[in-house]
Amino acid sequence: MIKNKIISNLKEAVNSCDLELEKAEMSIEIPHNLEHGDFSTNIALLNAKINNLKPREMAEKLVAVLSKKRDYKSVEVAGPGFINFKLANSLYVSILEEILKSGMNYGSSDYGKGKKVLLEFVSANPTGPLNVVSARAAAFGDSLYHIMKFCGFEPFREFYINDAGNQVDILAESLELRYRELHGERIDEFPPEAYHGEYIKDLAILLNSLEGNKLFHMTEKDRLKKMRNFALEQIHMMQMESLTKFGVEFDNWMSEKKMRKEGILEEALSYLAEAKCTYENEDAVWFASTKFGDIKDRVLIKSDGNPTYLVPDIAYHITKYQRGFDVIIDVLGPDHHAHVSKLEAAIKALNYDPAKLEIVYLQHINLFDQGEKVKMSKRAGKIVTMDDLIAEVGCDAARYFFLDRKPSAHLNFDLELAKKKSSENPVYYIQYAHARISSILKKAKKEKILPTKMDPKVLKKLNKTAELAIIKKMMSFPDVLNTLSDVREPHRLANYVFDLAGMFHKYYSKYKIADPKHIELSQARLHLITAIKNVIAISLQLMGISAPTKM
RNA sequence: GCCCCCGUAGCUCAGCAGGAUAGAGCAACGGUUUCCUAAACCGUAGGUCACAUGUUCGAAUCAUGUCGGGGGCGCCA
Structure with a gap:
């Protein structure tokens, strides 16, 4: 508001002095040094040349006009040709x-002029409790949502649930093993790719208390289906609870399973085929993504007939475009930047505007306690969850510490400091x-x-x-x-x-x-x-x- | 090999759509309470903004390269 006033005053002055502006985008800054006034502009430095003047000469001409204004206590030329403004107290x-x-x-x-913005964040796999990176994403996405709304954008929060595909089958199998353990079976070797966390055991106990040994009377296929749905539902609820505790809400939860049922994968594949950028090779269907800037072509349908994760990902992004958002923001974890070249290639192939898609990468988090790095291992199921963190330092501290760093920077989270009341x-x-x-x-x-x-x-x-x-x-x-x-x-x-x-x-x-x-x-x-x-x-x-x- | 992020005070980090003398917190040292909340404040000390070159009136900020740290590159998600 004040800045705009200064800009229009400057433009008036330029006109009344018969000067020209070559670069209209001058800066209006608040100088660090108080002696340089309340505001400062480099207009004369940028535009002296075109007017055949030295920067200071041009600045002086402008100052002669500007200093007549009542809003300024003083307007002065300084340094190489800055114009420094001091505001009148009445303006304060x-x-x-x-x-x-x-x-x-x-x-x-x-x-924000009511621009529609889709903010997708957290989108953790429904295979376990939310971790600290999800917590960072939650704090980041939620704040950005509120800020953008406050600034006149029309933002929309979405959580994408990865509830279909390979890792969900592994989840069901992990639960099955724990369930059988409960019934006295000895599992000699828990497979390394399975989920090892304690929460799977808790789920098995809960499932057992609800169903007893009834599940053993089902066919294996039905039992696994039951296991899968049960685990997905429970974990989803767990995650929602954590987020609610953290004060984070979503406008929409997008289920991959549901999207698949609606045939959206086939649709995406047919769009890509129509765009003539798919081909078959060695029993697999490939996407010729190199035509659109990717470093190599990618498999869409594996030789076993199943789609790769890329297909639902593309399909999901098609829905983002179809829903008419002006800006599409994906908040991604540190391990996902490799996806983007493929995704962008697909967006170009389908003739959507790649400029609408923005990726924000969040970097890793290291937890420190008493000066020591807290070691985590996902494999052994030894992770600090979002719930642990909130219980330990509280919501306010957790949110502040996550927001205090720029997203692209690695975050060292000092638990001790976050708990201090000083x-x-x-x-x-x-x-x-x-x-x-x-x-x-x-x-x-x-x-x-x-x-x-x-x-x-x-x-x-x-x-x-x-x-x-x-x-x-x-x-x-x-x-x-x-x-x-x-x-x-x-x-x-x-x-x-x-x-x-x-x-x-x-x-x-x-x-x-x-x-x-x-x-x-x-x-x-x-x-x-x-x-x-x-x-x-x-x-x-x-x-x-x-x-x-x-x- | 390729891609992403980072490199600023002893530590953790701001500042980066170029602007004047590079900031804050913590840690260190020295002070402040008959006074509205001392969960606070004041002072001292601390820097080749990793390095090099370029762009220009001007570079911590932009470009290119080098070095150092972290992460990622499957018919896994």
């Missing part, structure tokens, strides 16, 4: 008023700022110095550097949200709110906020911290973290 006041008026809607916008732990530091403000407001209310309405004359009392800096920080909030909804990086919000909380704590310890001796000044400050509280609360809400009023 009007910004603060706007923040307060917007309340919990501050920062929301129509920036300023070392950033999530407490932020929540504490919120609680502290709540407490001050409560006290001010009791002492009857809490203002009931806004008065610009009162707000003008805010003129300390720290106060203006905080307003400036809050002023950038909508921009931060818009940018991160564009680049899909919620970690920027975590960083932002941490900074804001820090600014508040420092401000608090330096200045008395609610002081009955100075009513007007106190009221102005109470307005200021109310605004801070709102911005912190909004940020935490978007990250799925609670904002306590008392700690």
Whole structure:
């Protein structure tokens, strides 16, 4: 909003000076150094050449016009040709008023222009409890959903259930073995590819309590089918429960089994055949993906007649396109980037727009406890699950720690730190700022110095550097949200709110906020911290973290 | 061999659609409480932004290459 104002002022000035703009995309920045003003632009550096001027000369011409505006305390040329703006205090006041008026809607916008966005995340195999990578995906996807919604996109959350295919058969067989064990059978060698986790034993016990030995009277085929459906259903419920506990919801659960029943695999295959990019070789059906940028051709139908995982994957993505999304975001784990070349090839082959598909890769997580890396082995069934983690550090800390890092970076998760209730732990530091403000407001209310309405004359009392800096920080909030909804990086919000909380704590310890001796000044400050509280609360809400009023 | 991610303070990491003097937290050291929540604050110290070349008014940021770390490359999913 302020930025737009500056841009239009600049363009006016350019016109009135009879100058030209070669590169219209100048930057309007908030300089790190306060001496460089509140905002700064490089317009003259970018466009001096075309006007046959030196950057500083062009900047001076513009400044001559701009400094007549009332919104700026000063407009100056600096360095190699930057133009630095200092805002008039009245502008700060009007910004603060706007923040307060917007309340919990501050920062929301129509920036996304109602673009329909499909966000697919977690999509863990239904063969076991959710692990920490799924937890990271859940925190990431859910926050991105809320942020994009807040920024005017129309996002849609989807979980793809891989409930068909080979690994599901292995799941059924694993359960069968545990079930037979329960009935006294000795299993000498539990196959290495089977699922070894304790949860399979629990499922066997549960199944046994429901069915007893009835299952042995069925044919093997029927029994395995029963095992499979039972395991899938139970594990799916387990996963949903974990996600609910974590505060993560989905708009749709897409079942591969169901899609297969609807004949969507055959449909996908026939589309590819129609596009003339399949062929047979050695009893298998191949996709000529090299025609579309892949490094080698891929098998679609194995020589045993079964489809590879690629077919349902392509079929699923066809549905994503058919459902009319403008943006399709796949949040994938660290071991999936090899899929994408094949998938993209298929999308090109079928003439869908590959630019609509965006892949976000989440990287690995290493858990550390007491400085030691926690060793996990999926094979031996020794993994830390999402439930373990939540039980250990709590939802708030877990979500914050997952969001604090950019998705593409490996994440070292310090369990000890996440459990700490001190300023070392950033999530407490932020929540504490919120609680502290709540407490001050409560006290001010009791002492009857809490203002009931806004008065610009009162707000003008805010003129300390720290106060203006905080307003400036809050002023950038909508921009931060818009940018991160564009680049899909919620970690920027975590960083932002941490900074804001820090600014508040420092401000608090330096200045008395609610002081009955100075009513007007106190009221102005109470307005200021109310605004801070709102911005912190909004940020935490978007990250799925609670904002306590008392700690 | 090919592909993806990472390399910034002792540690964990921000900053990267190019901008002015590179930031924060932790750890280290030294301080702050008759005062609205000390779950806080202040101060000190700490850097060849892995390296090289290029692009330009300007590079931690972009490009190419090198080195180092992590992960991935089946008619498994």
